[in-house]
Amino acid sequence: MTAHNEGPITIHPVKGKADKREFVELAFRLNRGDPAWVPPLKGEAFDLLTPGKNPWFEHGRAQLFLARRNGRTVGRISAHIDDLALQQPVEQGMGPGTGNWGLLEAEDAEVAHALFVAAEDWLRGQGMHRSLGPLSISIWDEPGLLIQGFETPPTIMLGHNSPLYRGWVEAEGYKPAKQLLNYGVEVRDGFPPLVNRIVAAGEKNPRIRIRKVDKKKFDAEAQLILGILNDAWSDNWGFVPLTDSEIAFVGKKLKDIVFEDLIRVAELDGQPVAFMIVLPNINQLLIDMDGSLLPFNWARLLWWLRKPKSKRLRVPLMGVVKSLQNSRMASTLAFMMIEYIRRDAVRDYGVEEGDIGWVLDDNQGMNAVADAINATVNRVYQIYDKPLA
Structure with a gap:
Protein backbone atom coordinates (compact mmCIF):
# COMPACT_ATOMS: atom_id res chain seq x y z
CA MET A 1 0.00 0.00 0.00
CA GLN A 179 -30.62 -2.39 -16.38
CA LEU A 180 -30.51 0.35 -19.02
CA LEU A 181 -29.24 -0.72 -22.43
CA ASN A 182 -27.51 1.35 -25.07
CA TYR A 183 -27.59 -0.01 -28.61
CA GLY A 184 -25.16 0.62 -31.44
CA VAL A 185 -26.32 0.35 -35.04
CA GLU A 186 -24.68 0.70 -38.45
CA VAL A 187 -26.71 3.22 -40.43
CA ARG A 188 -24.72 4.05 -43.56
CA ASP A 189 -26.16 1.30 -45.76
CA GLY A 190 -29.74 1.42 -44.54
CA PHE A 191 -31.95 -1.04 -42.69
CA PRO A 192 -33.23 -4.56 -43.48
CA PRO A 193 -35.97 -5.01 -46.14
CA LEU A 194 -38.71 -5.55 -43.54
CA VAL A 195 -38.12 -2.05 -42.13
CA ASN A 196 -38.14 -0.53 -45.61
CA ARG A 197 -41.47 -2.23 -46.35
CA ILE A 198 -43.01 -0.85 -43.15
CA VAL A 199 -41.75 2.67 -43.99
CA ALA A 200 -43.09 2.43 -47.56
CA ALA A 201 -46.51 1.30 -46.29
CA GLY A 202 -46.56 4.20 -43.81
CA GLU A 203 -45.80 6.66 -46.59
CA LYS A 204 -48.95 5.55 -48.40
CA ASN A 205 -51.11 6.22 -45.32
CA PRO A 206 -52.68 9.71 -45.67
CA ARG A 207 -53.29 9.92 -41.89
CA ILE A 208 -49.54 10.01 -41.17
CA ARG A 209 -47.26 13.03 -41.49
CA ILE A 210 -43.63 13.01 -40.36
CA ARG A 211 -42.20 16.51 -40.06
CA LYS A 212 -38.97 18.21 -39.01
CA VAL A 213 -39.01 20.58 -36.07
CA ASP A 214 -39.04 24.32 -36.70
CA LYS A 215 -36.11 25.89 -34.84
CA LYS A 216 -37.68 29.35 -35.22
CA LYS A 217 -40.41 28.11 -32.88
CA PHE A 218 -37.94 26.26 -30.71
CA ASP A 219 -39.52 26.87 -27.30
CA ALA A 220 -42.96 25.75 -28.49
CA GLU A 221 -41.48 22.68 -30.21
CA ALA A 222 -39.49 21.74 -27.07
CA GLN A 223 -42.64 22.02 -24.98
CA LEU A 224 -44.60 19.90 -27.49
CA ILE A 225 -41.94 17.18 -27.60
CA LEU A 226 -41.35 17.01 -23.86
CA GLY A 227 -45.12 17.02 -23.30
CA ILE A 228 -45.35 13.87 -25.46
CA LEU A 229 -42.41 12.49 -23.47
CA ASN A 230 -44.17 12.96 -20.12
CA ASP A 231 -47.19 11.06 -21.50
CA ALA A 232 -45.22 8.39 -23.37
CA TRP A 233 -42.92 7.49 -20.48
CA SER A 234 -45.41 7.90 -17.61
CA ASP A 235 -45.76 4.12 -17.02
CA ASN A 236 -42.01 3.45 -17.38
CA TRP A 237 -39.92 2.18 -14.51
CA GLY A 238 -38.16 5.08 -12.76
CA PHE A 239 -40.34 7.76 -14.36
CA VAL A 240 -40.45 11.17 -12.69
CA PRO A 241 -42.34 13.88 -14.61
CA LEU A 242 -40.39 16.80 -16.04
CA THR A 243 -41.69 20.12 -14.70
CA ASP A 244 -42.28 23.17 -16.91
CA SER A 245 -39.10 24.81 -15.65
CA GLU A 246 -37.11 21.61 -16.30
CA ILE A 247 -38.54 21.45 -19.83
CA ALA A 248 -37.39 25.06 -20.41
CA PHE A 249 -33.96 24.21 -18.90
CA VAL A 250 -33.51 21.11 -21.10
CA GLY A 251 -34.60 23.11 -24.13
CA LYS A 252 -32.05 25.83 -23.42
CA LYS A 253 -29.29 23.29 -22.84
CA LEU A 254 -30.02 21.47 -26.12
CA LYS A 255 -30.74 24.50 -28.29
CA ASP A 256 -27.20 24.84 -29.69
CA ILE A 257 -26.87 21.15 -30.53
CA VAL A 258 -30.32 20.68 -32.02
CA PHE A 259 -30.58 20.43 -35.80
CA GLU A 260 -33.95 20.54 -37.53
CA ASP A 261 -33.26 17.59 -39.80
CA LEU A 262 -32.18 15.38 -36.88
CA ILE A 263 -35.47 15.67 -34.96
CA ARG A 264 -38.82 14.44 -36.19
CA VAL A 265 -42.37 14.78 -34.93
CA ALA A 266 -44.96 12.27 -36.16
CA GLU A 267 -48.54 13.45 -36.60
CA LEU A 268 -51.58 11.20 -36.91
CA ASP A 269 -54.75 12.83 -38.24
CA GLY A 270 -53.09 16.22 -37.66
CA GLN A 271 -52.23 15.53 -33.99
CA PRO A 272 -48.59 15.20 -32.78
CA VAL A 273 -48.29 11.69 -31.31
CA ALA A 274 -44.60 10.73 -31.44
CA PHE A 275 -41.14 12.25 -31.65
CA MET A 276 -37.51 11.28 -32.01
CA ILE A 277 -34.51 13.41 -31.00
CA VAL A 278 -31.07 12.71 -32.42
CA LEU A 279 -27.99 14.65 -31.32
CA PRO A 280 -24.57 14.94 -32.98
CA ASN A 281 -21.85 13.54 -30.78
CA ILE A 282 -20.31 16.63 -29.21
CA ASN A 283 -18.22 14.29 -27.01
CA GLN A 284 -15.80 13.86 -29.90
CA LEU A 285 -14.73 17.47 -29.23
CA LEU A 286 -15.11 17.50 -25.44
CA ILE A 287 -12.74 14.55 -24.99
CA ASP A 288 -9.77 16.86 -25.75
CA MET A 289 -11.03 20.01 -24.00
CA ASP A 290 -10.36 19.10 -20.34
CA GLY A 291 -13.66 20.65 -19.28
CA SER A 292 -12.91 24.18 -20.45
CA LEU A 293 -13.96 26.32 -23.41
CA LEU A 294 -10.93 28.60 -22.86
CA PRO A 295 -8.81 29.87 -24.49
CA PHE A 296 -9.73 28.58 -27.97
CA ASN A 297 -12.06 25.64 -27.43
CA TRP A 298 -15.19 27.79 -27.70
CA ALA A 299 -14.14 28.79 -31.23
CA ARG A 300 -13.62 25.14 -32.20
CA LEU A 301 -17.01 24.30 -30.76
CA LEU A 302 -18.83 27.13 -32.55
CA TRP A 303 -17.14 26.24 -35.83
CA TRP A 304 -18.13 22.57 -35.46
CA LEU A 305 -21.71 23.45 -34.52
CA ARG A 306 -22.19 25.39 -37.76
CA LYS A 307 -22.25 22.07 -39.61
CA PRO A 308 -21.15 19.17 -37.44
CA LYS A 309 -19.53 16.17 -39.02
CA SER A 310 -20.14 13.28 -36.70
CA LYS A 311 -19.51 9.62 -37.51
CA ARG A 312 -21.74 8.64 -34.62
CA LEU A 313 -25.06 10.11 -33.50
CA ARG A 314 -27.10 9.42 -30.39
CA VAL A 315 -30.85 8.97 -29.98
CA PRO A 316 -31.32 9.97 -26.33
CA LEU A 317 -35.10 10.26 -26.44
CA MET A 318 -38.01 9.00 -28.45
CA GLY A 319 -41.59 8.43 -27.47
CA VAL A 320 -45.08 7.55 -28.69
CA VAL A 321 -48.17 8.70 -26.80
CA LYS A 322 -49.53 6.11 -24.40
CA SER A 323 -52.79 5.61 -26.32
CA LEU A 324 -50.84 4.20 -29.30
CA GLN A 325 -48.22 2.16 -27.46
CA ASN A 326 -47.86 -1.53 -28.39
CA SER A 327 -49.84 -0.90 -31.59
CA ARG A 328 -48.71 -1.51 -35.15
CA MET A 329 -49.06 2.24 -35.75
CA ALA A 330 -46.49 2.96 -33.01
CA SER A 331 -43.84 0.81 -34.69
CA THR A 332 -44.68 2.25 -38.13
CA LEU A 333 -44.15 5.79 -36.82
CA ALA A 334 -40.93 4.77 -35.04
CA PHE A 335 -39.46 3.15 -38.15
CA MET A 336 -40.47 6.11 -40.35
CA MET A 337 -38.80 8.64 -38.03
CA ILE A 338 -35.67 6.50 -37.70
CA GLU A 339 -35.37 6.04 -41.48
CA TYR A 340 -35.99 9.70 -42.36
CA ILE A 341 -33.38 10.89 -39.87
CA ARG A 342 -30.97 8.18 -41.01
CA ARG A 343 -31.12 9.37 -44.64
CA ASP A 344 -30.47 13.01 -43.74
CA ALA A 345 -27.77 12.11 -41.20
CA VAL A 346 -25.80 9.97 -43.65
CA ARG A 347 -26.12 12.49 -46.48
CA ASP A 348 -25.50 15.73 -44.55
CA TYR A 349 -23.43 14.80 -41.49
CA GLY A 350 -21.28 11.89 -42.67
CA VAL A 351 -22.84 9.58 -40.11
CA GLU A 352 -21.94 5.88 -40.10
CA GLU A 353 -23.25 4.65 -36.74
CA GLY A 354 -25.98 5.48 -34.26
CA ASP A 355 -26.42 4.99 -30.53
CA ILE A 356 -29.92 4.35 -29.19
CA GLY A 357 -30.34 4.53 -25.44
CA TRP A 358 -31.06 4.26 -22.71
CA VAL A 359 -33.60 1.49 -23.21
CA LEU A 360 -35.00 -0.30 -20.16
CA ASP A 361 -34.09 -3.99 -20.34
CA ASP A 362 -37.80 -4.93 -20.17
CA ASN A 363 -39.08 -2.36 -22.69
CA GLN A 364 -40.30 -4.91 -25.23
CA GLY A 365 -41.40 -2.37 -27.84
CA MET A 366 -38.07 -0.53 -28.03
CA ASN A 367 -36.00 -3.70 -27.80
CA ALA A 368 -38.03 -5.12 -30.72
CA VAL A 369 -37.35 -1.95 -32.77
CA ALA A 370 -33.63 -2.29 -31.98
CA ASP A 371 -33.66 -5.95 -33.08
CA ALA A 372 -35.45 -5.09 -36.34
CA ILE A 373 -32.75 -2.60 -37.37
CA ASN A 374 -29.96 -5.05 -36.38
CA ALA A 375 -28.79 -2.95 -33.43
CA THR A 376 -26.61 -4.62 -30.79
CA VAL A 377 -26.06 -3.70 -27.14
CA ASN A 378 -22.76 -1.85 -26.69
CA ARG A 379 -23.13 -0.41 -23.16
CA VAL A 380 -25.07 -1.60 -20.12
CA TYR A 381 -25.87 0.60 -17.12
CA GLN A 382 -27.19 -0.79 -13.85
CA ILE A 383 -29.32 0.90 -11.21
CA TYR A 384 -29.06 -0.61 -7.74
CA ASP A 385 -31.16 -0.49 -4.61
CA LYS A 386 -30.74 -1.33 -0.96
CA PRO A 387 -33.08 -1.19 2.04
CA LEU A 388 -31.91 1.23 4.71
CA ALA A 389 -32.48 -0.50 8.03
Whole structure:
Protein backbone atom coordinates (compact mmCIF):
# COMPACT_ATOMS: atom_id res chain seq x y z
CA MET A 1 0.00 0.00 0.00
CA THR A 2 1.42 3.40 -0.92
CA ALA A 3 1.90 6.02 1.76
CA HIS A 4 -0.90 8.29 0.61
CA ASN A 5 -3.36 5.39 0.95
CA GLU A 6 -2.70 5.25 4.68
CA GLY A 7 -4.28 7.38 7.34
CA PRO A 8 -7.84 7.97 8.49
CA ILE A 9 -10.57 8.95 6.04
CA THR A 10 -12.69 11.92 7.05
CA ILE A 11 -16.02 12.84 5.43
CA HIS A 12 -16.98 16.49 4.90
CA PRO A 13 -20.36 17.82 3.76
CA VAL A 14 -19.81 20.23 0.85
CA LYS A 15 -20.43 23.74 2.18
CA GLY A 16 -19.15 26.59 0.02
CA LYS A 17 -17.91 27.29 -3.49
CA ALA A 18 -14.40 26.00 -2.80
CA ASP A 19 -15.77 22.62 -1.68
CA LYS A 20 -18.00 22.44 -4.75
CA ARG A 21 -15.02 23.20 -6.99
CA GLU A 22 -13.13 20.36 -5.32
CA PHE A 23 -16.13 18.08 -5.86
CA VAL A 24 -16.11 18.83 -9.61
CA GLU A 25 -12.31 18.79 -10.04
CA LEU A 26 -11.88 15.39 -8.35
CA ALA A 27 -13.57 13.61 -11.27
CA PHE A 28 -10.96 15.11 -13.62
CA ARG A 29 -8.05 13.96 -11.46
CA LEU A 30 -9.30 10.41 -10.87
CA ASN A 31 -10.36 9.77 -14.48
CA ARG A 32 -7.52 11.48 -16.30
CA GLY A 33 -5.78 8.20 -17.08
CA ASP A 34 -8.90 6.63 -18.64
CA PRO A 35 -8.84 7.15 -22.43
CA ALA A 36 -12.60 6.49 -22.65
CA TRP A 37 -13.59 9.15 -20.09
CA VAL A 38 -15.06 12.33 -21.58
CA PRO A 39 -14.52 15.40 -19.34
CA PRO A 40 -17.76 17.37 -18.95
CA LEU A 41 -17.69 21.14 -19.35
CA LYS A 42 -16.95 22.35 -15.83
CA GLY A 43 -19.56 25.11 -16.08
CA GLU A 44 -22.25 22.51 -16.80
CA ALA A 45 -21.02 20.29 -13.95
CA PHE A 46 -21.33 23.25 -11.53
CA ASP A 47 -24.81 24.16 -12.83
CA LEU A 48 -26.04 20.58 -12.27
CA LEU A 49 -25.17 20.90 -8.56
CA THR A 50 -26.42 24.44 -7.98
CA PRO A 51 -29.89 25.45 -6.75
CA GLY A 52 -31.09 28.38 -8.84
CA LYS A 53 -29.26 27.00 -11.89
CA ASN A 54 -30.72 23.48 -12.02
CA PRO A 55 -34.54 23.54 -11.67
CA TRP A 56 -34.46 19.99 -10.22
CA PHE A 57 -33.79 21.73 -6.89
CA GLU A 58 -37.29 23.25 -7.04
CA HIS A 59 -38.58 19.78 -6.06
CA GLY A 60 -35.45 18.08 -4.74
CA ARG A 61 -32.77 18.44 -2.09
CA ALA A 62 -29.21 17.15 -2.09
CA GLN A 63 -26.19 16.86 0.15
CA LEU A 64 -22.76 16.46 -1.44
CA PHE A 65 -19.90 14.83 0.48
CA LEU A 66 -16.11 14.87 0.07
CA ALA A 67 -13.76 12.26 1.49
CA ARG A 68 -10.30 13.38 2.59
CA ARG A 69 -7.19 11.47 3.71
CA ASN A 70 -3.95 13.15 4.79
CA GLY A 71 -5.33 16.50 3.66
CA ARG A 72 -6.08 15.26 0.12
CA THR A 73 -9.53 14.88 -1.40
CA VAL A 74 -9.86 11.21 -2.32
CA GLY A 75 -13.59 10.71 -2.97
CA ARG A 76 -17.03 12.24 -3.46
CA ILE A 77 -20.70 11.22 -3.48
CA SER A 78 -24.11 12.88 -3.58
CA ALA A 79 -27.16 11.93 -1.53
CA HIS A 80 -30.44 13.37 -2.72
CA ILE A 81 -34.22 13.16 -2.51
CA ASP A 82 -36.67 14.09 -5.26
CA ASP A 83 -40.10 15.00 -3.86
CA LEU A 84 -41.73 14.19 -7.21
CA ALA A 85 -40.13 10.72 -7.17
CA LEU A 86 -41.57 10.13 -3.67
CA GLN A 87 -45.05 10.61 -5.16
CA GLN A 88 -44.60 7.91 -7.83
CA PRO A 89 -46.07 4.39 -7.47
CA VAL A 90 -43.71 2.01 -5.67
CA GLU A 91 -44.07 -0.62 -8.42
CA GLN A 92 -42.56 1.89 -10.88
CA GLY A 93 -39.25 1.94 -9.05
CA MET A 94 -39.41 5.12 -6.99
CA GLY A 95 -42.15 5.91 -4.44
CA PRO A 96 -42.38 6.94 -0.78
CA GLY A 97 -39.22 6.52 1.30
CA THR A 98 -36.84 6.16 -1.67
CA GLY A 99 -33.76 8.36 -1.58
CA ASN A 100 -30.95 8.39 -4.13
CA TRP A 101 -27.18 8.57 -4.40
CA GLY A 102 -24.87 9.38 -7.29
CA LEU A 103 -21.78 11.14 -8.67
CA LEU A 104 -19.51 8.59 -6.97
CA GLU A 105 -15.76 8.96 -7.45
CA ALA A 106 -13.31 7.24 -5.10
CA GLU A 107 -9.62 6.34 -4.99
CA ASP A 108 -10.24 2.93 -3.41
CA ALA A 109 -12.83 0.64 -1.82
CA GLU A 110 -12.19 1.98 1.69
CA VAL A 111 -13.01 5.52 0.53
CA ALA A 112 -16.12 4.31 -1.30
CA HIS A 113 -17.31 2.57 1.88
CA ALA A 114 -16.91 5.73 3.99
CA LEU A 115 -18.81 7.75 1.38
CA PHE A 116 -21.71 5.27 1.27
CA VAL A 117 -21.97 5.32 5.06
CA ALA A 118 -22.26 9.13 4.99
CA ALA A 119 -24.77 9.21 2.11
CA GLU A 120 -26.97 6.51 3.65
CA ASP A 121 -26.87 8.17 7.08
CA TRP A 122 -28.04 11.42 5.51
CA LEU A 123 -30.88 9.64 3.67
CA ARG A 124 -31.95 7.90 6.90
CA GLY A 125 -31.89 11.24 8.71
CA GLN A 126 -34.29 12.54 6.07
CA GLY A 127 -36.70 9.67 6.80
CA MET A 128 -35.79 7.48 3.82
CA HIS A 129 -35.91 3.68 4.12
CA ARG A 130 -34.46 2.75 0.72
CA SER A 131 -31.44 3.91 -1.30
CA LEU A 132 -31.56 3.73 -5.12
CA GLY A 133 -28.72 4.76 -7.42
CA PRO A 134 -26.61 5.92 -8.98
CA LEU A 135 -28.48 8.90 -10.42
CA SER A 136 -26.53 12.01 -11.38
CA ILE A 137 -29.06 13.98 -9.34
CA SER A 138 -32.08 13.37 -11.64
CA ILE A 139 -33.25 10.18 -13.40
CA TRP A 140 -33.14 12.37 -16.56
CA ASP A 141 -29.42 13.18 -16.27
CA GLU A 142 -27.06 10.18 -16.26
CA PRO A 143 -28.73 7.22 -14.55
CA GLY A 144 -26.99 3.96 -13.80
CA LEU A 145 -23.50 2.59 -13.24
CA LEU A 146 -21.66 1.45 -16.35
CA ILE A 147 -21.07 -2.31 -16.02
CA GLN A 148 -20.36 -3.23 -19.66
CA GLY A 149 -18.83 -1.24 -22.54
CA PHE A 150 -15.77 0.39 -20.94
CA GLU A 151 -13.57 0.21 -24.05
CA THR A 152 -14.93 3.15 -26.04
CA PRO A 153 -15.81 6.73 -25.06
CA PRO A 154 -19.54 7.29 -24.55
CA THR A 155 -21.56 9.47 -26.90
CA ILE A 156 -23.24 12.67 -25.75
CA MET A 157 -25.06 12.52 -22.37
CA LEU A 158 -24.01 8.94 -21.59
CA GLY A 159 -22.06 8.29 -18.39
CA HIS A 160 -18.73 6.53 -17.91
CA ASN A 161 -17.07 5.25 -14.74
CA SER A 162 -14.25 3.03 -13.53
CA PRO A 163 -14.92 -0.75 -13.86
CA LEU A 164 -13.86 -1.05 -10.20
CA TYR A 165 -16.96 0.76 -8.94
CA ARG A 166 -19.31 -2.15 -9.57
CA GLY A 167 -17.54 -4.35 -7.01
CA TRP A 168 -17.42 -1.51 -4.49
CA VAL A 169 -21.15 -0.76 -4.86
CA GLU A 170 -22.13 -4.42 -4.58
CA ALA A 171 -19.88 -4.86 -1.52
CA GLU A 172 -22.11 -2.29 0.23
CA GLY A 173 -25.11 -4.61 -0.14
CA TYR A 174 -26.64 -3.02 -3.24
CA LYS A 175 -28.62 -5.36 -5.51
CA PRO A 176 -29.47 -4.75 -9.19
CA ALA A 177 -32.88 -3.10 -9.61
CA LYS A 178 -32.90 -2.37 -13.35
CA GLN A 179 -30.62 -2.39 -16.38
CA LEU A 180 -30.51 0.35 -19.02
CA LEU A 181 -29.24 -0.72 -22.43
CA ASN A 182 -27.51 1.35 -25.07
CA TYR A 183 -27.59 -0.01 -28.61
CA GLY A 184 -25.16 0.62 -31.44
CA VAL A 185 -26.32 0.35 -35.04
CA GLU A 186 -24.68 0.70 -38.45
CA VAL A 187 -26.71 3.22 -40.43
CA ARG A 188 -24.72 4.05 -43.56
CA ASP A 189 -26.16 1.30 -45.76
CA GLY A 190 -29.74 1.42 -44.54
CA PHE A 191 -31.95 -1.04 -42.69
CA PRO A 192 -33.23 -4.56 -43.48
CA PRO A 193 -35.97 -5.01 -46.14
CA LEU A 194 -38.71 -5.55 -43.54
CA VAL A 195 -38.12 -2.05 -42.13
CA ASN A 196 -38.14 -0.53 -45.61
CA ARG A 197 -41.47 -2.23 -46.35
CA ILE A 198 -43.01 -0.85 -43.15
CA VAL A 199 -41.75 2.67 -43.99
CA ALA A 200 -43.09 2.43 -47.56
CA ALA A 201 -46.51 1.30 -46.29
CA GLY A 202 -46.56 4.20 -43.81
CA GLU A 203 -45.80 6.66 -46.59
CA LYS A 204 -48.95 5.55 -48.40
CA ASN A 205 -51.11 6.22 -45.32
CA PRO A 206 -52.68 9.71 -45.67
CA ARG A 207 -53.29 9.92 -41.89
CA ILE A 208 -49.54 10.01 -41.17
CA ARG A 209 -47.26 13.03 -41.49
CA ILE A 210 -43.63 13.01 -40.36
CA ARG A 211 -42.20 16.51 -40.06
CA LYS A 212 -38.97 18.21 -39.01
CA VAL A 213 -39.01 20.58 -36.07
CA ASP A 214 -39.04 24.32 -36.70
CA LYS A 215 -36.11 25.89 -34.84
CA LYS A 216 -37.68 29.35 -35.22
CA LYS A 217 -40.41 28.11 -32.88
CA PHE A 218 -37.94 26.26 -30.71
CA ASP A 219 -39.52 26.87 -27.30
CA ALA A 220 -42.96 25.75 -28.49
CA GLU A 221 -41.48 22.68 -30.21
CA ALA A 222 -39.49 21.74 -27.07
CA GLN A 223 -42.64 22.02 -24.98
CA LEU A 224 -44.60 19.90 -27.49
CA ILE A 225 -41.94 17.18 -27.60
CA LEU A 226 -41.35 17.01 -23.86
CA GLY A 227 -45.12 17.02 -23.30
CA ILE A 228 -45.35 13.87 -25.46
CA LEU A 229 -42.41 12.49 -23.47
CA ASN A 230 -44.17 12.96 -20.12
CA ASP A 231 -47.19 11.06 -21.50
CA ALA A 232 -45.22 8.39 -23.37
CA TRP A 233 -42.92 7.49 -20.48
CA SER A 234 -45.41 7.90 -17.61
CA ASP A 235 -45.76 4.12 -17.02
CA ASN A 236 -42.01 3.45 -17.38
CA TRP A 237 -39.92 2.18 -14.51
CA GLY A 238 -38.16 5.08 -12.76
CA PHE A 239 -40.34 7.76 -14.36
CA VAL A 240 -40.45 11.17 -12.69
CA PRO A 241 -42.34 13.88 -14.61
CA LEU A 242 -40.39 16.80 -16.04
CA THR A 243 -41.69 20.12 -14.70
CA ASP A 244 -42.28 23.17 -16.91
CA SER A 245 -39.10 24.81 -15.65
CA GLU A 246 -37.11 21.61 -16.30
CA ILE A 247 -38.54 21.45 -19.83
CA ALA A 248 -37.39 25.06 -20.41
CA PHE A 249 -33.96 24.21 -18.90
CA VAL A 250 -33.51 21.11 -21.10
CA GLY A 251 -34.60 23.11 -24.13
CA LYS A 252 -32.05 25.83 -23.42
CA LYS A 253 -29.29 23.29 -22.84
CA LEU A 254 -30.02 21.47 -26.12
CA LYS A 255 -30.74 24.50 -28.29
CA ASP A 256 -27.20 24.84 -29.69
CA ILE A 257 -26.87 21.15 -30.53
CA VAL A 258 -30.32 20.68 -32.02
CA PHE A 259 -30.58 20.43 -35.80
CA GLU A 260 -33.95 20.54 -37.53
CA ASP A 261 -33.26 17.59 -39.80
CA LEU A 262 -32.18 15.38 -36.88
CA ILE A 263 -35.47 15.67 -34.96
CA ARG A 264 -38.82 14.44 -36.19
CA VAL A 265 -42.37 14.78 -34.93
CA ALA A 266 -44.96 12.27 -36.16
CA GLU A 267 -48.54 13.45 -36.60
CA LEU A 268 -51.58 11.20 -36.91
CA ASP A 269 -54.75 12.83 -38.24
CA GLY A 270 -53.09 16.22 -37.66
CA GLN A 271 -52.23 15.53 -33.99
CA PRO A 272 -48.59 15.20 -32.78
CA VAL A 273 -48.29 11.69 -31.31
CA ALA A 274 -44.60 10.73 -31.44
CA PHE A 275 -41.14 12.25 -31.65
CA MET A 276 -37.51 11.28 -32.01
CA ILE A 277 -34.51 13.41 -31.00
CA VAL A 278 -31.07 12.71 -32.42
CA LEU A 279 -27.99 14.65 -31.32
CA PRO A 280 -24.57 14.94 -32.98
CA ASN A 281 -21.85 13.54 -30.78
CA ILE A 282 -20.31 16.63 -29.21
CA ASN A 283 -18.22 14.29 -27.01
CA GLN A 284 -15.80 13.86 -29.90
CA LEU A 285 -14.73 17.47 -29.23
CA LEU A 286 -15.11 17.50 -25.44
CA ILE A 287 -12.74 14.55 -24.99
CA ASP A 288 -9.77 16.86 -25.75
CA MET A 289 -11.03 20.01 -24.00
CA ASP A 290 -10.36 19.10 -20.34
CA GLY A 291 -13.66 20.65 -19.28
CA SER A 292 -12.91 24.18 -20.45
CA LEU A 293 -13.96 26.32 -23.41
CA LEU A 294 -10.93 28.60 -22.86
CA PRO A 295 -8.81 29.87 -24.49
CA PHE A 296 -9.73 28.58 -27.97
CA ASN A 297 -12.06 25.64 -27.43
CA TRP A 298 -15.19 27.79 -27.70
CA ALA A 299 -14.14 28.79 -31.23
CA ARG A 300 -13.62 25.14 -32.20
CA LEU A 301 -17.01 24.30 -30.76
CA LEU A 302 -18.83 27.13 -32.55
CA TRP A 303 -17.14 26.24 -35.83
CA TRP A 304 -18.13 22.57 -35.46
CA LEU A 305 -21.71 23.45 -34.52
CA ARG A 306 -22.19 25.39 -37.76
CA LYS A 307 -22.25 22.07 -39.61
CA PRO A 308 -21.15 19.17 -37.44
CA LYS A 309 -19.53 16.17 -39.02
CA SER A 310 -20.14 13.28 -36.70
CA LYS A 311 -19.51 9.62 -37.51
CA ARG A 312 -21.74 8.64 -34.62
CA LEU A 313 -25.06 10.11 -33.50
CA ARG A 314 -27.10 9.42 -30.39
CA VAL A 315 -30.85 8.97 -29.98
CA PRO A 316 -31.32 9.97 -26.33
CA LEU A 317 -35.10 10.26 -26.44
CA MET A 318 -38.01 9.00 -28.45
CA GLY A 319 -41.59 8.43 -27.47
CA VAL A 320 -45.08 7.55 -28.69
CA VAL A 321 -48.17 8.70 -26.80
CA LYS A 322 -49.53 6.11 -24.40
CA SER A 323 -52.79 5.61 -26.32
CA LEU A 324 -50.84 4.20 -29.30
CA GLN A 325 -48.22 2.16 -27.46
CA ASN A 326 -47.86 -1.53 -28.39
CA SER A 327 -49.84 -0.90 -31.59
CA ARG A 328 -48.71 -1.51 -35.15
CA MET A 329 -49.06 2.24 -35.75
CA ALA A 330 -46.49 2.96 -33.01
CA SER A 331 -43.84 0.81 -34.69
CA THR A 332 -44.68 2.25 -38.13
CA LEU A 333 -44.15 5.79 -36.82
CA ALA A 334 -40.93 4.77 -35.04
CA PHE A 335 -39.46 3.15 -38.15
CA MET A 336 -40.47 6.11 -40.35
CA MET A 337 -38.80 8.64 -38.03
CA ILE A 338 -35.67 6.50 -37.70
CA GLU A 339 -35.37 6.04 -41.48
CA TYR A 340 -35.99 9.70 -42.36
CA ILE A 341 -33.38 10.89 -39.87
CA ARG A 342 -30.97 8.18 -41.01
CA ARG A 343 -31.12 9.37 -44.64
CA ASP A 344 -30.47 13.01 -43.74
CA ALA A 345 -27.77 12.11 -41.20
CA VAL A 346 -25.80 9.97 -43.65
CA ARG A 347 -26.12 12.49 -46.48
CA ASP A 348 -25.50 15.73 -44.55
CA TYR A 349 -23.43 14.80 -41.49
CA GLY A 350 -21.28 11.89 -42.67
CA VAL A 351 -22.84 9.58 -40.11
CA GLU A 352 -21.94 5.88 -40.10
CA GLU A 353 -23.25 4.65 -36.74
CA GLY A 354 -25.98 5.48 -34.26
CA ASP A 355 -26.42 4.99 -30.53
CA ILE A 356 -29.92 4.35 -29.19
CA GLY A 357 -30.34 4.53 -25.44
CA TRP A 358 -31.06 4.26 -22.71
CA VAL A 359 -33.60 1.49 -23.21
CA LEU A 360 -35.00 -0.30 -20.16
CA ASP A 361 -34.09 -3.99 -20.34
CA ASP A 362 -37.80 -4.93 -20.17
CA ASN A 363 -39.08 -2.36 -22.69
CA GLN A 364 -40.30 -4.91 -25.23
CA GLY A 365 -41.40 -2.37 -27.84
CA MET A 366 -38.07 -0.53 -28.03
CA ASN A 367 -36.00 -3.70 -27.80
CA ALA A 368 -38.03 -5.12 -30.72
CA VAL A 369 -37.35 -1.95 -32.77
CA ALA A 370 -33.63 -2.29 -31.98
CA ASP A 371 -33.66 -5.95 -33.08
CA ALA A 372 -35.45 -5.09 -36.34
CA ILE A 373 -32.75 -2.60 -37.37
CA ASN A 374 -29.96 -5.05 -36.38
CA ALA A 375 -28.79 -2.95 -33.43
CA THR A 376 -26.61 -4.62 -30.79
CA VAL A 377 -26.06 -3.70 -27.14
CA ASN A 378 -22.76 -1.85 -26.69
CA ARG A 379 -23.13 -0.41 -23.16
CA VAL A 380 -25.07 -1.60 -20.12
CA TYR A 381 -25.87 0.60 -17.12
CA GLN A 382 -27.19 -0.79 -13.85
CA ILE A 383 -29.32 0.90 -11.21
CA TYR A 384 -29.06 -0.61 -7.74
CA ASP A 385 -31.16 -0.49 -4.61
CA LYS A 386 -30.74 -1.33 -0.96
CA PRO A 387 -33.08 -1.19 2.04
CA LEU A 388 -31.91 1.23 4.71
CA ALA A 389 -32.48 -0.50 8.03
